[in-house]
Amino acid sequence: MTRPATAVGPTVRQRWRTGRWVVLALLVIVVIAAVGTVLTAPKPGAPMDPQSTSADGTRALVTLLRDQGVEVVEARSVADVERAARADTLIVFAETYRLTDEEQLRRLAGLPGDRLLVEPVSRAREALAPELRTDGVSSFVTRPDCDLPEANRAGDAELGLTESYRGASPDLPLTRCYDGALVRYTDAGRTITVVGASAFMTNDALLEQGNAALAMNLAGAAPRVIWFAPQQREGAAGDASLADLMPDQVGWIVLQLALAVALLAIWQGRRLGPLVAESLPVVIRASETVEGRGRLYRSRRARDRAADALRTGTLARLLPRLGLTATAQPEAVTQAVAARIGGDPGAVGHTLYGPAPATDAELVTIARQLDDIERQVAHS
Structure with missing residues (x-):
């Protein structure tokens, strides 16, 4: 017995013929969008990197x-x-x-x-x-x-x-x-x-x-x-290892120091008696302390105190290298530093004893100049 023809089969085929182009168009759009995203995405890199599309690239x-x-x-x-x-x-x-x-x-x-x-x-x-x-x-x-x-x-x-x-x-x-x-x-x-x-x-x-x-x-x-624009430091020794760069006498010196430390440990251990367990106080890393103080200064906009702390620390390290005491006058320190690095006394004095910075950018500049002066004095 022959079944009567119905409209179900032709309707499904017609829908597939129509819908497959829609699906294909959607796939093409997705592929194009994915390729465009990959090609236009920012390429990160270090500052002044000619390949970097980030804000500080070139x-x-x-x-x-x-x-x-x-x-x-x-x-x-x-x-x-x-x-x-x-x-x-x-x-x-x-x-x-x-x-x-x-x-x-x-x-x-x-x-x-x-x-x-x-x-x-x-x-x-x-x-x-x-x-x-x-x-x-x-x-x-x-x-x-x-x-x-x-x-x-x-x-x-x-x-x-x-x-x-x-x-x-x-x-x-x-x-x-x-x-x-x-x-x-x-x-x-x-x-x-x-x-x-x-x-x-x-x-x-x-x-x-x-x-x-x-x-x-x-x-x-x-x-x-x-x-x-170098993206990393180049070693001066090429492929040489750290052991290759050490003089031959370093090994004997290290051995003697290790022996001296071992003898000192034995002597102190016998002298002080057995170890006693003791609960230690909380230890705070120096980096966390510095970061905490920096955030406090920034939250209160205390640029003057931050600059004073930087200048005080720099002077404390510079004065012994210059043969000066902590009671040295600013003029004497300025002249000594300028003579050592061959700089302008006015610019050196402005960096070491100048006014407090008015903006964060000036504070960063003072920090960089202080570091530059300290490095030049150390290498002079």
Whole structure:
């Protein structure tokens, strides 16, 4: 017996033919959205990293330079810089606090080509721009007020709180812009440019006023640029282990010390008798104490007390190195420090005995300058 035809079969097939295109379209949309998310997601990295799209990276600036036809070579090590260096190349040095080896700095100082130092630490500035000295802090100067074409074309720029520089010799033909935050001079046929701030080059601040124009004018001054912002410290000893770096006598010294400690422990143990269990008080780590005091200062906006604590601690460590007592007058301390590091007595006195900071940024600058002075005195 033949069953009568019904409309159920054709209706299901019709619905599938219609719905499969909807499902396929949804899948395509999901795939495109996933790929777009992966491609446009921020790429984290260290500050001034040319590959980083985070706020303090420089991916945007490097991309703009390449769009303008500038060849940008991203160097990850001192050896990369040495291989790529040429006379027609500008070398951009950033994150110089990771350059801790004097031999590396000497190698970099001997390379051909112009230099652009971005917020250099004292060690790097002394090696790569030896004719410059720090001249205090420039507070939020925006106008160039100089004859440098790159700065005049950019106009006003938001550099923020920045270091300022002067020439080590009054005879040095030095061009100073933004109240000394940007300086340039010529040495041995190469042009050396130093800028005391780096934030204006980052992805986050590139759109502020003339920041993008200034950054591109400085970093794009040559058709070929080597961008060197080391992301980690390079060891001076290469692949040598810690044991390889120790003198042969160290092993005997350690053995003698271990034997002396063992004999002392036996003697004290026999003298004091058996150990007695005793409940110890709560031990608070020094780092937690420092962090707690810092939070208290910040919650009460006690920048004056925080700056006074930093200056007092620095002076307590500096005075013995300078051969001075705790009763030494500020003028004597200032002159002794300035003579030791070859700095300006006015700038040194302002750092050690100046007024209390008005903002958190000024407090951070004072801390950095105090650390810089203490390091220079220790290594002088």
